[in-house]
Amino acid sequence: MTTPPGDESVLHRPGAEESAALAPVRFKGRGMLLEQELYIERQADRELLGALRSRQHCHVLAPRQVGKSNLRVRATALLRSAGVRCVSLDLTGIASRSDEEAWYSSLIRRLTSALALPIDVDAFRTRAQGRPSERMIEFLHGEVLPRVSEPLVIFIDEIDLTLDLPFRDDFFRALLFMQDARADDAAWQRLTFCLLGVASPIDLVSDLVATPFNKSQPIELRDFTREELRRLRDGLLSIGGDTDALIDAIFAWTGGHPAFTQQICERLVLQGLDGRTEVERVADLADEMYLRRGRGVDPILADIDRRFSGADRETPQSSRLLKSYKDLLQGAQIRTDEANHLHFGLLIAGLVAERDGFFTPRNKIIATVFDEAWADEQLEQRVRSVIGWAQGREVTTEELKFLLAGREAAKKQEEERIQAELARERALSDVRQTRARYRWLQALVFVVVAFLSVLVLLFREEAADHEKVRQEAQRLREEAAAAQKQAKEEARKAREDAAQRRSEAERAQREAGDAAAKAKEAAEEAKTALAKAKAAGLSAADAKQKQRDAELLASVASFLEANASAKRQEAERATAEADLARLKADQAAAEAIERATRAENARKLADEIAANAKRDAEAALAAAKRSADEAAEAKRQAQLAQQEAAQAKLDKEAAEKARDKALDEVGAMSSAKQLKAEADGARAEAAEARRALESCRRQCPP
Structure with a gap:
């Protein structure tokens, strides 16, 4: 289906979701996808849509048949649904490629x-x-933008067709101007360009400074990943068998190549497994559809072959591309961050892919069709074309020396390349070993740092515990001092109260004694008075009254004596209570002293633990410092190894430059015609030159 499901995968039109759910999934290997033909969303879909929505200029430069047009159509539909005006200009049908005026006029008319x-x-x-x-x-700024109020996105497809334009640098400078003008003119901010084609930026522009690609966001349109191919399941269920095994077999041959994947799926749906296992059936189809048909039948394989075949393709650059591709087939590893524009030329040609930071042969089909034999054949064809030029003509001594010098230069360059590769491998091996040691030291430092972190954490916990113990001891000392002070105060008060009560008891006792004495004296006086009354002959009533008074005084005296005795007992009890309070105060003071002693012992223990933790931390910090010094030394060794690797890389680049120079000299054999014209006056040496040519033919058979 043209629009896969997702947050923005289904275009907003009536019945789109219902029809997508009911209709069967169809595969299509070539051309624009139609309704119900499977479209697999990739990271490039999200990146392109996000960049264009934020009005960022973009370029999608990728090999043929990877889905650039479908990517553009889908992005156009989603942008239009969001209120963005979109237009696509295909450079295929633009008029005359040599007439600059007609070319721009045709471009403007198509846009209008x-x-x-x-x-x-x-x-x-x-x-x-x-x-x-x-x-x-001027046309875009003065005529188009004033009439278009919405944001405008212009897709320019087949941008690689500008390679044949002698005025292409002016075109790309114009695009760069419109990018830069955004800072000063808000009208340009509504206009966004997206360039699509099969070329690398370095091939499209000759001026690497004034190029719009430096400020344009590249959208990498990669082959499908194995996870993305899970979307094939619904379309392959009708075949039967193990769908996951079938997808694995397809991915093993195509590497996620969009067109190859869709074509094989389409054939599987039409013909089924035909009684074979999933792996066998996919292998049979790959052999039938691509390997046996050869490079001249399948359009994708034919396009790759055309990029390296033919007299107009026999250039020094194509020779270097073929040599790099042969190195990859032989297992060489080329990092994408260390690659040059030649390797990106292989990427655009569709021979290689970028995976996990390295360039690798794109898939099993391409690596089988375009194998080492094909690369050797292409390289040999270039050598034969040079030798063929020399055959059948009178070659001067200078021309012969030039040919032989080219061969010697090529051999020397190959030897230098091999030496540079060996030096690079040795440097890389040293770097790997140094990195391994450095990683080991990093792990050691990490362990030491982790150990130190634990020690610091424990030290902090111990310090916190020590602080808690110290605060608890201080609190206990303060409580003990307060309890001791309170006990002393209570004992003092009890003693003072007991003394006061004792004094009152003694005073009451004295008063009781005095009262008793007075009562006795009164009784005696009463008796004496009674006796005197009797002697005097007083009446019995008066005598009885006197007796009652005496008895009353005796009762008062007894009461006073009993009261004095009670006060004395109370004083004795107060004394006993004071003694008990003094005893309790002494006991509380003893307990407070004991608690203070325990707190002091705990403080001493915490101080000892803190001192031990501090010593352990200092020892660990010293070990960490030593480890850091070792890590710094290892890092320095790694930097030295990297410098050696960089020097090896420079040596390799120098060898490559020497090889390129030799290939350029071999590729420039047409200049020998000028040498031939200049040597017309030296016909006397023709016999010697012919003998030298016959010797060259015997050494270099066609």
Whole structure:
């Protein structure tokens, strides 16, 4: 189906989701995808849509048949649903490639027609001034943008067709100008360009400084991953068998190549497994559809072959591309961050892919069709073309020396390349060993740091515990001092109260004694009075009254004596209570002293633990410092190894430059015609030159 499900995968149109759910999934290996034909969303879909929504200029430069057009169509539909005006310009049908005026005029007319704008292009051409690229800028700014209120995205497809334009640098400078003008003119901020094609930026522009690709976001349109191919399950269920095993077999042959994957799935749906296992059936189809048909039948394989075949393709650059590709087939590892534009040329040609930071042969089909024998054949063809040029003509001594020098230079360059490769491998081996030691030291430092962190954590916990113990001891000392002070105060008060009560008891006792004495005296006086009364002859009533008074005084005296005795007992009890309070105070003071002693012992123990933890931490810090010094030394060794590797890389680049120079000299054999013209006056040496040519033919048979 053209629009896969997802947050933004299904275009907003009536019944789209229902029809997608009911109709069967179909595969299509070539051309634009139609309704119900499977579309697998990739990271590039999300990146392109996000960049264009944020009005960021983009470029999608990738090999053929990887889904650039479907990517553009899907992004266009989603942008239009969000209110963005989109237009696509295909450079395939643009007029004359040599007439600059006609080319820009055709481009402007197509843009006007696609936007359906009421603009008289002929009138604009009549009044516009300047170069055609400047008039295109004026047309967009003065005619198009004022009539389009929405954000505008212009897709320019088949941008690689500008490679044949002698004025292509002016076109790309115009795009760069419109990018830079955004900072000063808000109108340009509504215009966004997206370039699509099969070329690398370094091939499209000759001026590597004034290029729009430096400020444009690259969108990498990679082959499908194994996880993305899970979307194939629904379309392959009708075949039967193990669907996951079938997808694994397809991925093993295609490497996720979009067109190859869809083509094999389409054939499987039509023909089924045919009684074979999943692996056998996919292998049979790959052999039938690609391997046996050869490079000239399948359009994708034929396009790759055309990039290296033919007289116009026999250039020094193509020879270097073939040599790099042969190295990859032989197992060489080329990191993407260390690659040059030649390796990206292989990427654009569709021979290699970028996986896990390395360039590798793109898939099993391409590596089988374009194998080492094919690369050797192409390289040999270039040598034969040079030798063929020399056959059948009178070659001067200078020309023969030039040919032989080219062969010697090529041999020397190959030897230098091998030596550079060996030096690079040795340097890389040293770097790997140093990195391994450095990683080991890093692990050691990590362990030491982790151990130190634990020690610091424990030390902090011990310090916190020590602080808690110290605070508890201080609190206990303060409580003991307060209890001791309170006990002393209570004992003092008890003693004072006991003394006061004792004094009162003694006073009461004295008063009771005095009262008793007075009572006795009164009784005696009463008796004496009674006796005197009797002697005096007083009446019995008076005598009885006197007796009652005496008895009353005796009762008062007894009461006073009993009261004194009670106060004495109370004083004795107060004394006993004071003694008990003094005893309790002494006991509390003893307990407080004991608690203070325990707190002091705990404080001493905490101080000892803290001192031990501090000593352990200092020892660990010293060990960490030693480990850090060792890590620094290892890092220095690694830097030295990297410098050696960099020097080896420079040596390799120098060897490559020497090889390129030799190949350029061999590729420039056409200059020998000029040497031939200059040597027409030296016909006397023709016999010697012919003998030398016959010797060359025997050494270098065609």
